[in-house]
Amino acid sequence: MLKLTKKADYGLMALKYLAEHPETVALSAKDIADAYGIPAQLLAKILQKLTKSGLLKSHAGMNGGYALSRDAREISAYEVIHSIDGPFFITSCTKGSKGCELTPSCTIKEPLARVNDTIAGVLKSISIQDLSDHEHPAGPTEKSSPLVYLTH
Amino acid sequence: MLKLTKKADYGLMALKYLAEHPETVALSAKDIADAYGIPAQLLAKILQKLTKSGLLKSHAGMNGGYALSRDAREISAYEVIHSIDGPFFITSCTKGSKGCELTPSCTIKEPLARVNDTIAGVLKSISIQDLSDHEHPAGPTEKSSPLVYLTH
DNA sequence: CAATATCCGACTTCTTCGGTCCGGGTTTAG
């Protein structure tokens, strides 16, 4: 529940890896897979999705591979997750396809939609570049400011 | 991916329902289930978990049922989700049980742990009481302030 | 042309979730 897909996880790893190697023109899926020890074929499919979404550029043939299509700080974690796992929804009532049938009687879907937006906002505020700043500077996670505003 | 369990969903609905009926001493699982049209037996098990976690008080026998053990504004959505679905982790590396085996080589688990904490903070800042404030006052969701601080 | 790479859909396997069933124990109304 509320767990990130491993595919999205891999996708973030791969993008971070690409962001850290800007000098190379392109890296093949196998290169990245080997670097982390994740199944090559699976990673390939993930990168393909990211390519189709426009986050990556691919180049077939020898010495081919993938490269970021934009600057690392212009790619948000939200986009990555969205590309790989589809639309982002905390609840099952995706309003459109097939959600739970008790949507009309449900009284908590509006508040939850608010929460959904908040979390999406969090994800959108994180870029690939941020992942590369390997820092966890002693300062323990302090939740000071109000994080979500449910009622206006 | 990143989707709330339906059980947690039901749990929140039930708690909200209880919060909105403070006059009644106790409501049976069947009452709540009928009110929303969710499977009674399933809801029963959810309420049992919430009881075991101390969020609810149960009373067997005729005219028995469940009641909130604390004030509605003292119960956070985080507690509910935690009670029903177990520990809250965005990633698979739960450090302790069985996570993914590439935890050592993984370079994004610390940043993601930060994100995890942020989202957990969001959930903790929401009380059952907040769910009852049925408001969505025209004001579109505005994300003004920075929502997550990755680097200190 | 041959080697290397991406591309892409279909497929199997595994886990989890949603839901049901049943055999208990408790309390209270009659």
Add this chain to the structure above:
DNA sequence: CTAAACCCGGACCGAAGAAGTCGGATATTG
């Protein structure tokens, strides 16, 4: 006392989704 109404909790099962695999087509370079 007894039966109804309720809570308790494990076992069970089908459906769905996630993780990973396979195989073939296509594009590029040497």
